[in-house]
Every structure is written in C-alpha cells, then in structure tokens.
Amino acid sequence: MSYVLAAWIIVFATVLIYAGATMLRGRRLARQVPPERRRWM
Amino acid sequence: MTDTAVTTTGSAAAPTGTGSMGTRVIGLAALVGAVFLVLLGLVWSPEDITQRELVRIMYVHVPSATIAYLCCFLTTIGSVMFLWKRSVWWDTVAYAAAEIGAVFMALACVTGAIWARPTWGTFWVWDDARLVTSAMLFLLLVGYLALRKVPGDPDVRAKRSAWLGLLLVPNVILVRQSVEWWRTLHQKATIQPTQLGAEMDGLMLFSLFCGFVVGTLVFAWLVIHRFRVAWLEREADESMLADAIAERRAEAIDSGTGGDPFGPRTGEAFG
Numbered sequence: 016m017s018y019v020l021a022a023w024i025i026v027f028a029t030v031l032i033y034a035g036a037t038m039l040r041g042r043r044l045a046r047q048v049p050p051e052r053r054r055w056m
Numbered sequence: 057m058t059d060t061a062v063t064t065t066g067s068a069a070a071p072t073g074t075g076s077m078g079t080r081v082i083g084l085a086a087l088v089g090a091v092f093l094v095l096l097g098l099v100w101s102p103e104d105i106t107q108r109e110l111v112r113i114m115y116v117h118v119p120s121a122t123i124a125y126l127c128c129f130l131t132t133i134g135s136v137m138f139l140w141k142r143s144v145w146w147d148t149v150a151y152a153a154a155e156i157g158a159v160f161m162a163l164a165c166v167t168g169a170i171w172a173r174p175t176w177g178t179f180w181v182w183d184d185a186r187l188v189t190s191a192m193l194f195l196l197l198v199g200y201l202a203l204r205k206v207p208g209d210p211d212v213r214a215k216r217s218a219w220l221g222l223l224l225v226p227n228v229i230l231v232r233q234s235v236e237w238w239r240t241l242h243q244k245a246t247i248q249p250t251q252l253g254a255e256m257d258g259l260m261l262f263s264l265f266c267g268f269v270v271g272t273l274v275f276a277w278l279v280i281h282r283f284r285v286a287w288l289e290r291e292a293d294e295s296m297l298a299d300a301i302a303e304r305r306a307e308a309i310d311s312g313t314g315g316d317p318f319g320p321r322t323g324e325a326f327g
Contacts, residue, residue, distance in 0.1 A: 018174055019112045022167040023098065026116040027090070030274060033159055037281045041074030044288035052291050053071060 074284035079277055086273035093266045101263040113171040115263045119271035121164035121190075125232070126275055127157025128193070128224040131200070135221030138214060147214045148290065150221050151204055152282035156275070157224075158197040165190055176241060185234035186242035193227045196220070210290075 045053055097115040104111035134150025137143055168190070169179040181187060203217050235244045 016109050018170050019109055022113045022170045026163050041285045044292050045072055047292040
C-alpha cells in the first residue's frame, strides 16, 4: 500500500503545486499589463 | 477571494488574475471529482487478483499518460495552425499545452516506475520500448520548452518551436504502438476499443473512467489558465517594450534631437 500512496500523493501534490504556481504567475503578470489588454471575454 | 476587481462606479473591471467564471466551474467540478476518485480508487474499488493493491496506481498513472498525450496533440495542432496561419493565438495554445504535457509525462513516468518496483523488481529498464519511447517523449517536451526560452526574435522562436512541435504526435503514436510493434516487459493495453473493459471488474473500470473524467477536467482548467499566463507574458513584454521606446523618445526630445531616438544624422556620420 505504501507504493500506492506514494504514487497518489506525488500526482496530487504535483498537480496542486503546478496549478497554484500557474495562478500566482497569472496574478503577478496581470499587474504588469494594462487593464484593457487583459480581458478574457 | 475574487479574480475580478470592481471599480468605484460598480462595474466589473479587468480581471486581476487568470480566473473567470468558466474556470471556477471547471475547477470546482475537478475538485469534487478528485475527492470522489480518491474514495473510489483507494477505498471502494476491489484489489486485483494478480496485481493486488498495486492496481490502484493505474487510476492515476493511465490518466496522467492520457493527459500528456492530449497535450501533445494540442501542441502539434497549435504548431500546424501557427505555421499555416501565423497566428499568435495558436502559438500560445501550443506553448501552454507543451508545458502541461511535460508535467503529466513526468508524472506518468514516475508513477509507472513506482508500480514497476514491486511488480518487476526494478524501477526502470532501458531495453523496454514503451519505457524508452515515453522517456523520449518527455525529453522532446522538455526540449520544446527549452527552445521557447531561447532569447531572440519571438516570431523566429515560435517558428522553430512549431517545427519541433510537429514531432510530438508521431512520438505519441510510437509510444502507444510500442507494445504492439516490439516485445516489451510493459503489458499491452488493457482496454481495447473492440472489447471495452471485458477483462476488468466493473468497479475497477469505473474507477479508471473516473480518473479519465477528472483528468480531462484538470487538463481543461490547466490549459485555460496556462494559456492566459502565456498571453499575459506576451502582453507584459510588449507593454515593457512600448514603455522603453516612449521613454527613449522622450529623452531624445529633451536632448534636442527632434524626437529621433537615434540622434541627429549628419552627412559625415553616414558617409
């Protein structure tokens, strides 16, 4: 079971860290771009 | 915490991050699905007759590899469209998908190695076609990302990356077919399109299916966010360049060169 837990923890932790880092990067970059050039819709 | 700032007049202003209503819905669905997948994959589904508990690794390993393949397809499509239409939008899609693809290909290799240790007695073997082609695909994705970081003209960089991006789908086909074309330690595909899940227990098959659904939601969420980050990177670069040119022009006007940032041009200077 330790191999199973290791695999699941690695996958979930990596995805969460990557998703968090992507969101933080987006927030940081959004501050550098004028508001009229960062509309998604 | 909201992603949209509200002005003093009450109207919604530009978003302060890469989130939107659509990504919040997808993100919430992915989180709920992930909790359900944990219960299903680790608690409710039975163990396998031959693999025992280790079959539970498949519920994260197979979807990870599938997401990586999806990303490779998206990168190649983006590359083709960029080379055809010269569209910045498609180039950004290709870049965003490649980074996510590299992350999930690494996860597929690591979880596969964790499964292999108790099953084969070793984490990795170099004479197995599936393992070697998977490692090749990961290195190709890393090479693509390295090429994106090379300083220089963005258009030339995008064109070079797009040519490399074209190689990803042929590589995915090579990885997928490696177990059919060569004799490998890695088993053949359990789920065949002609006999869907015939060799799997119903709950095991459902767990795997849930893994695919959650994986697809995570893939969609990540691609949208990563695309927006790449778009903002491009906008920030352009904004910085525009500011630098304006600053240089203002300096030139102040120093009396008539607004020409390169200074006065005399006949002597240019021969």
